[in-house]
Amino acid sequence: MFELDTSIKEWKRSLRKNPGYEDGDIEELESHLRDRIDALIDEGESEENAFRIASSEIGDVKQIATEFYKTTTTKPYLETDSGINLGILSNFVKISRRNLFRNKLYSSLNILGLVIGITSALFIYLFIQNELNYDTFHENGDRIYKVNRVIERETETSTTGITSAPFKKGLEEDFPEMIEMATHFGPDDGVVTIGDKNFMEPRFYMADENFFQIFSFPFLNGNPVTALEQPNTVVLSKQTAEKYFGAENPVGKTILVDGEKDFEVTGVFEFPEGTNSHFYFDLVASIQTYSNYRFYTEWGWNQVHTYAMLSEGVDLEDINPLLPSFMNKYFGENMTEMDRRVDIMLLPLKDVYFADYLTYDWQIDHGTKSNLYVFGIIALLIIIVAGVNFINLATARSVSRAKEVGVRKTLGARQLVLFFQFMAEALMMAFIAGILSFLLVYLTQPYFEQMIGTVISVDLFAPEILFFTIGILTITGLLAGLYPALFLSSFKPIKALKEKISFGTSQTFIRKGLIVFQFAISSLLIIGVIIINQQMNYISDKSLGFQPDQLIDITLNNSAARQQLPQMMEQFKTIPGVEETSVMSGSPGGFFDTYSFRVEDHEKVLTLNTLFIDDKLSEVFDLEMITGRDFDKVFSTDSASAMVINQKAVDFLGWSADEAVGKQIRNMYLDDEPRTVIGVVEDFHFRSLHSQIEPLAVSMSRDYRNIVLKISTDNLSSLLPQITEVWDQFSPLYPIDYRFVDEQFAQLYDSDTRQRKIFSAFSVIAIVVACLGLFGLATFNAEKRSKEMGVRKILGASIGDLLLTFNKEVLTIVGVSFFIAVPVTYFLAEEWLQNYAYRISNGMMSYLIAGVIVILLAILTVSYQTVKVAWTNPVDSLRDE
Amino acid sequence: MAASTRPLILSILKRGESYGYQIIQDVKQLSGGTLEWSDGMLYPVLHKLQKDGCIESRWVKSEEGRKRKYYSITNIGLQELQTAKDQWSSIHSVLETIWGPAQKWAI
Structure with missing residues (x-):
């Protein structure tokens, strides 16, 4: 039964196969066709006949397409010398767009892979930026040093973050030329009573009068220089002030602490937005209030954090040689009796956050610098895996684009122009992926924060983040596009048009090499995840000796x-x-x-x-x-x-x-x-x-x-x-x-647990991206070899046989990559397990499990496509051509 | 594509705004059905004319819901038509002298 609309649709589809038609051209021709058909039907023709006559009157669609193509494209190719001008740029974009839409499967696989890769990289970059954004807002930050004590022990030395309260005055008095001022604060907690309400305040600090002069916390009310001069004064954070007094100015008001002491509010400060501090507090009271307590007067009572601000022009090298004599003066007797030295170590403010080796560093946030490297490397690996996908899919697809290259070269396109055309396509894809990634990051940031257990204070729209995004897109696009662009643009036109382009061994080798690389990375990450999980389970199951x-x-x-x-x-x-x-x-x-x-x-x-x-x-x-x-x-x-x-x-x-x-x-x-x-x-x-x-x-x-x-x-x-x-x-x-x-006890392993989660998540991402690439290649291969499969089937091969034939190659590739990954992973795992006094053995089992997982994933990915093609009737695959 | 196509289309459009199918019908009617090219080949010419600024186009939805692209002639188009007319009449007069009585629409 003849269906007019279906026939018209098919006719349109045949038009679309030709490059040259632009948006609207096909619609215009369709409208013509329908007018003509209506007229013919009025003349008494049947629908079927009317369609035949009308479509044949319109003529050969390929010839029309060529005419269209001439009206739009020939000029720039013939008229410019350099090969590149604005006209051709817009042409690049146009052709890129068409190719993007014509091959929806490849485009979406490519873009999806890139989106995942770029999103991961963006998240990790945000995390790293956030970690590097500690304590950057203090005006005199480059002159501020944390005073730590290095203590000799039997087998090693340990560095302790706390000192006793007298250190502050001692340093100021003994080094008046070198130290402009020093400050100290003691983290504590307290219960604050306002009217009939009690507030438990876990971050209630005590600090001296220099605190707000050395650290630049912006004041909303009060004077930072004098705020903590008097005993029984307190400065509130903005949030705390609002919690206690609403919108009223709290300066001059009184709060009751621990039900016994009254403190007068002398100021309100805030933590600057978009930055982090290695210590956080909601209230800070004058430490002078406690001037007759033992902790305030005794040199041996280590309970506060001390910071020194060096005078301008004074370097660490100037003061360091003098510090041992300072310790001898105040602790000489003590050190002789203990038979061990204790010395001062001044740590630049910018290094304090990453000084996670400091012991007894109460209520100080520390980050682990090695985490930055680990995550940075993971991000890089994922981007590489996604980029490799791009390269592989583009070169694999080049067979279908060989004719395009041939035609365009015949029409006068230079290799350089074609090269830029393919680069433009790569960049365009990267930028589409970039925009999607940016959106994705914007929407899922809270989940990421939950996973890493930190709030990211860095603004996603900050210039450096945007700059980074554009940078990484350009680099990814350029690097991923480079090889396919060189490869495609170098086709010889006659060969490309006459023969079927077959890959030389070098292309196949590069492609296979890249897949090996991808799967080696994936294997590494999977083995890593298994080992980390086993170690964490081991720790949580290990008997502590009590319940x-x-x-x-x-x-x-x-x-x-x-x-x-x-x-x-x-x-x-x-x-x-x-x-x-x-x-x-x-x-x-x-x-x-x-x-x-x-x-x-x-x-x-x-x-x-x-x-x-x-x-x-x-x-x-x-x-x-x-x-x-x-x-x-x-x-x-x-x-x-x-x-x-x-x-x-x-x-x-x-x-x-x-x-x-x-x-x-x-x-x-x-x-x-x-x-x-x-x-x-x-x-x-x-x-x-x-x-x-x-x-x-x-x-x-x-x-x-x-x-x-x-x-x-x-x-x-x-x-x-x-x-x-x-x-x-x-x-x-x-x-x-x-x-x-x-x-x-579980809390002790918080950071390990968090690392495990992040590591697992990004490993899954890497393997998904790698499988996306493999899926694309498998689709391409299965299509390319559909005739071979047809012949094999006719000759009696079962679907199982076909699967075996096609999986053999994948198995080899994945197998090779796995054996490359094993020694690297073994070494890294051994390093990581060294962190634990009680650890699992770095045994074969994890590697075997990972191997099975990787191979299964690869086989599943490939088999889906193979089965689909193998299932089709050989008649269909062998009929055309 | 014959050199006559451009002035032909411009002449038709000078009579008023029209769309592809209608233009083809007009051409066929005017030429008595002797034109040698397929209907579809009209469109690349229309696009070329538009690109050169001789005609303008707009999409219009007809009463029965069919979208049609209407073309109209521009000043540049009118000028080109005038130039073509001048050329044609000069060639016409030359040929007339050579061949005797004029032959219409046949180059």
């Missing part, structure tokens, strides 16, 4: 609770479900002190981790005593003169467990008399599994900062409210701050 999910750790964070500690503990014990209670200095999975010790049989001063606890060590952690006994209230002398050490400490001190009992050990800072070892306890992990279990000295010294409750985990929903109720009873102002110890 962390049964322990709740409550921070003892206020004096009211401390004063009534025994009564509170009694109350906790009465709650059903609380099996054991204990108070201690350390926090399992969190903070532990280290002190210097004099130990029997040892001449040198030794450093040990310490835990100060009541008499419940073995009970609360469920630990076995290897020898001797645990603390016991029955022995009244235990609190002043007994010590328990762990197995690791016994090994460290060179004893056997039995020898250890009875030895004398003195904490040089806290105890006047030595303590006697009464028992050795089995090792347990009190810190991250990044490090080995360390020697631990446990005593009953009264320095309690955490309450640890051992609970039965049956009925948490009723247990937690009861615990909170008891806490509130004794600490009405401070809300309870508790956490499960297993969560606390």
